[in-house]
Amino acid sequence: MAVEFWTPVLGLPRAVIRSAREAEAAGWDGVLAPESPKATPDPFIDLALAARETETIKFGTGVAIPVPRIAIGMASAAATVQEISNGRFVLSIGRGDSGQAHLGMAPAPVPFFERYVTRLQAYLSGERVSHDLQLDGAGGQIPPARELGMVDYPETSRLAWLPPQLPKVPLLITATGPRMLKLAARVGDGVVMAVGAETSRISTSLDAVRQARADVGQTMEGFTVSAYVSVVPHDDLAVARRMASGIVASFARFSAMHGQVTGAGASADSAIYKRLHDAYTMRGHMRDGSPQSMHLTDEFIDRFAIVGPVDHCIARLTELAGLGVTRLVISPPGFGADDVQTVRDRITAEVLPGVREATAETVGRS
Numbered sequence: 001m002a003v004e005f006w007t008p009v010l011g012l013p014r015a016v017i018r019s020a021r022e023a024e025a026a027g028w029d030g031v032l033a034p035e036s037p038k039a040t041p042d043p044f045i046d047l048a049l050a051a052r053e054t055e056t057i058k059f060g061t062g063v064a065i066p067v068p069r070i071a072i073g074m075a076s077a078a079a080t081v082q083e084i085s086n087g088r089f090v091l092s093i094g095r096g097d098s099g100q101a102h103l104g105m106a107p108a109p110v111p112f113f114e115r116y117v118t119r120l121q122a123y124l125s126g127e128r129v130s131h132d133l134q135l136d137g138a139g140g141q142i143p144p145a146r147e148l149g150m151v152d153y154p155e156t157s158r159l160a161w162l163p164p165q166l167p168k169v170p171l172l173i174t175a176t177g178p179r180m181l182k183l184a185a186r187v188g189d190g191v192v193m194a195v196g197a198e199t200s201r202i203s204t205s206l207d208a209v210r211q212a213r214a215d216v217g218q219t220m221e222g223f224t225v226s227a228y229v230s231v232v233p234h235d236d237l238a239v240a241r242r243m244a245s246g247i248v249a250s251f252a253r254f255s256a257m258h259g260q261v262t263g264a265g266a267s268a269d270s271a272i273y274k275r276l277h278d279a280y281t282m283r284g285h286m287r288d289g290s291p292q293s294m295h296l297t298d299e300f301i302d303r304f305a306i307v308g309p310v311d312h313c314i315a316r317l318t319e320l321a322g323l324g325v326t327r328l329v330i331s332p333p334g335f336g337a338d339d340v341q342t343v344r345d346r347i348t349a350e351v352l353p354g355v356r357e358a359t360a361e362t363v364g365r366s
Contacts, residue, residue: 003359004029004327005352006226007344008062013046020050024057026348032062032092032329036099044077051085058088062329063174063192065096066108066116070136072157075123078169079162087167091124092192092226093117094174097254098285107257110179117173117187124169128156172224176254177262181205185212190224192329194254195263196304197229197316203323205263226327227320230305233313233346240307243343245293246334248305250286252276252296272300288337310346314354321359 009019009031016033023031031050033043047059059081069077078091095107108116115135122129131154133140145153173184174192184191191209195201210220230247234240255266256273266273275295284290301307306316317328330347333340 003321003325003355004058005355006030006032006058006060006062006327006329008032008034008329008331009046009050010034010040013041013049016041016046017050017053020047020054020057020059024054027352028057028348029327030058030060030090032060034062034099035064035068036102037068038102039099044081047089048081048084051081051088056088058090059085060090060172061092063092063094065094065099066113067096067100067103067105071116071119072123072129072136072159075120075159075169078124079159079166082169083163083166090170090172090190090224092172092174093120094192094194095180097257098250098282101282110183113180114183114187117171117183121171121187123157123159124171126159126162126168128158130156170224172226175205176257178208181208182212185209185218185223186216189222190226190327192226192228192327193325194228194251195266196248196251197227197306197320198303199319199323201263201266202227202320202325206324220324224327225325226329227325228329228331229317229320230307230331231313231317231347231351232305232307232333232343233310233351234307234343235309237308241298241301241305243288243333243337243340244301244305244307245296246284246286246288246290246337247331248301249276249280249284249290249293249296250334251331252300252304253280253292269300272296286334288334290334310350310354313347313351314358317351317355318358321355 005028007023007028009016020031033046034040035043043061082089095113119129170189172190172192173188174194175181175184176194193205195205230244232240232244253276255263256277259277261267261270261273276292279292279295281291284292306313332344
């Protein structure tokens, strides 16, 4: 299977439309828009507008969070973009990090998130779903409809407007730790691994997903395996490390979100993860030169990210594809880094074609 390459897009709607057009022309397979009500416009509206101005490129959230919408609202927004884009939309959702932190909330607890995505998946499939006021009624603060004294009242909901020919929106779950990896395997149509680019961590995480799929009688056929990977092609390794450090610090923190190190293979670097947790400030989230990035070592960055000469980047990404990753979300340097456009251009013009050629040769030999 060919590997897909996706890239984040940011900004006001006109900027997202322009970025999507440019990404399509440059040969990217998809673009992702983040969800952070405080910091960015609504991603579903951004992507719906961009879908009308493009022809082939795919769209996705990176990453949607459960707080702004009840499950049926999330499903309706996703299906709307799916209809406008003629089936080019993918819904990626996670427990929430910076988008919810800026609203004063921690990530959704795993049991809450599991109930949410289970209902979300059912809505996306056009099924009827029983009401759950703990989720749909602001934690039970809104009274049930039966208190109105009507002769009858709705006990279930579904997306009644879904066109029968509309392809179901794929639901991908972003995961780092073992519980979320298993949840993605059981409930999702795919997983988005946020564990860095280290081969052993990707491999171990993917093994956990495969096992969880097997435990419920499911194969990996049709199941999307994605990974977030920070890539900085640069001939000066020291510069590449610095440019990647802001992104690396933010993604690495996911392995110690609550102060305890979790995730396959993370324990070997427990001291670094704990320092990241203790030093983390949202003001430096994904930002070059952030206080938390000062706690990274060169050796850790070299493993967690893909930095250095173009040939090295091509080899590392090709290796990840060989493990079974079919969708790579390439994160360029973080906010505030110098000369980001040059790095983006090199990824597009040199790295991606090299990986496509290398993976095509591998498929041809197999």
